[in-house]
Amino acid sequence: MTDPGAFTEDAFLGGQLRLRQPKSGHRAGHDAMLLAAATPARSGDRVVDFGAGVGAAGLAVAKRVAPIELVLVEIDAALAGLARDNAASNAIAADVIVLDVTSTADAFAAAGLAPDSVDVVLMNPPFNDPTRHRASPDKGRETAHVAAVATLESWIHAARRILKSGGVLTLIWRADGLAEVLTTLARGFGSLAILPVHGDAATPAIRVLIRAIKGGRAPTQILAALMLKDESGVPNKQVREILTGKGNLPLAMA
Numbered sequence: 001m002t003d004p005g006a007f008t009e010d011a012f013l014g015g016q017l018r019l020r021q022p023k024s025g026h027r028a029g030h031d032a033m034l035l036a037a038a039t040p041a042r043s044g045d046r047v048v049d050f051g052a053g054v055g056a057a058g059l060a061v062a063k064r065v066a067p068i069e070l071v072l073v074e075i076d077a078a079l080a081g082l083a084r085d086n087a088a089s090n091a092i093a094a095d096v097i098v099l100d101v102t103s104t105a106d107a108f109a110a111a112g113l114a115p116d117s118v119d120v121v122l123m124n125p126p127f128n129d130p131t132r133h134r135a136s137p138d139k140g141r142e143t144a145h146v147a148a149v150a151t152l153e154s155w156i157h158a159a160r161r162i163l164k165s166g167g168v169l170t171l172i173w174r175a176d177g178l179a180e181v182l183t184t185l186a187r188g189f190g191s192l193a194i195l196p197v198h199g200d201a202a203t204p205a206i207r208v209l210i211r212a213i214k215g216g217r218a219p220t221q222i223l224a225a226l227m228l229k230d231e232s233g234v235p236n237k238q239v240r241e242i243l244t245g246k247g248n249l250p251l252a253m254a
Contacts, residue, residue: 007082012056013245017063019086021054022079028056030228030243031172031207035124036060037242038195038209038251039170041068045119048073048162050101050155055083055094057122062092063245070094071113073101101125102154105161113162121159122170126151152177153184160188163214170212170251175205191216193251196225200233211251223250 009020012033021027036057041047045068049058052072062070072087072094074080080098087094097111101123105115152173159169169189173181175196185192189212197207205225226249230236241247 013060013063013243016245017056017060017090019054019056019059020082020089021056022082026053028054031124032056033060033243034197034207034209034226034249035122035170035172036064037247038172038211038249039120039122040168040211040252041065041120043067045069046117047071047120047122048113048118050121050123050159051075051125052083052096053079055086055096057124058094059083059087059090059092060245061122062094063090064248067093071118072096073099073111073113075100101158102150103158108158108162115161116164118162118167119164120168120170121163123155123159124172125155152180156184156187156189160214165215167214168211169214170209172207172209175208178208181208181210185210185212189214189216191218192220193223194220195223195249195251198225198227200229201227201231209249209251 006023007020008023009018011018019028039061041061043065047058047061047068048071050073052058052074055072058070058072062068070093072083074083074096075098077098080096084096087096095112099107099111163169191213193211195209196205197209198205226238227236228239235243238247242249
């Protein structure tokens with residue numbers, strides 16, 4: 001029997017979204033909410049969340065934009081089960097698929113994700129560099145956080161394959177890995193918009209949020225940076241609005 005004490009139920013978007021998630025291992029947080037707030041989905045879109053975990057980012061998008069055809073893709077069957085339960089408990093229709101994002105096109109098609117069939121993909125891939133970050137002894141946390149050599153390339157390739165021409169990819173990555181993201185997106189994506197995310201105005205960016213268009217040709221834009229905290233060390237007004245489900249990021253205005 002599963003120990004109920006091994007899980008927590010946490011409120012997101014000011015209580016509009018409640019998620020059950022493991023107490024240990026990878027846990028959804030600010031990155032997932034920022035990714036959701038940067039995703040330019042529209043009513044009626046087919047939206048796929050790669051590496052969905054317990055469903056945080058994809059379900060947050062569905063709370064903002066309804067109705068959408070939401071697909072949550074997760075390699076871990078236990079987390080996928082939680083994502084399915086979280087969708088149901090929040091009255092959100094979602095198709096939850098247990099699938100490795102690095103799987104073949106045939107495996108994707110068998111799961112209902114054929115080439116050129118999706119409007120929007122969002123992703124928060126494992127992005128810690130294994131040469132510079134000590135892997136967690138918790139295997140779930142390690143899988144969620146530490147990138148293999150080809151992680152980024154394979155995830156972006158999978159997104160490119162299932163997106164329609166003109167479809168949108170939104171992702172979050174560590175700021176010091178921006179160059180590798182741009183190199184990988186150069187194969188098949190364009191019209192990039194980049195939003196640096198800083199802890200505060202005095203420190204370098206810690207994350208980048210990127211929106212890319214399959215087949216896009218417009219020049220790359222670097223948007224005004226998002227500061228998570230203001231001068232007094234508390235979340236700034238824009239961040240507070242995002243975390244309470246009252247605001248979005250400029251990337252969502254595609």
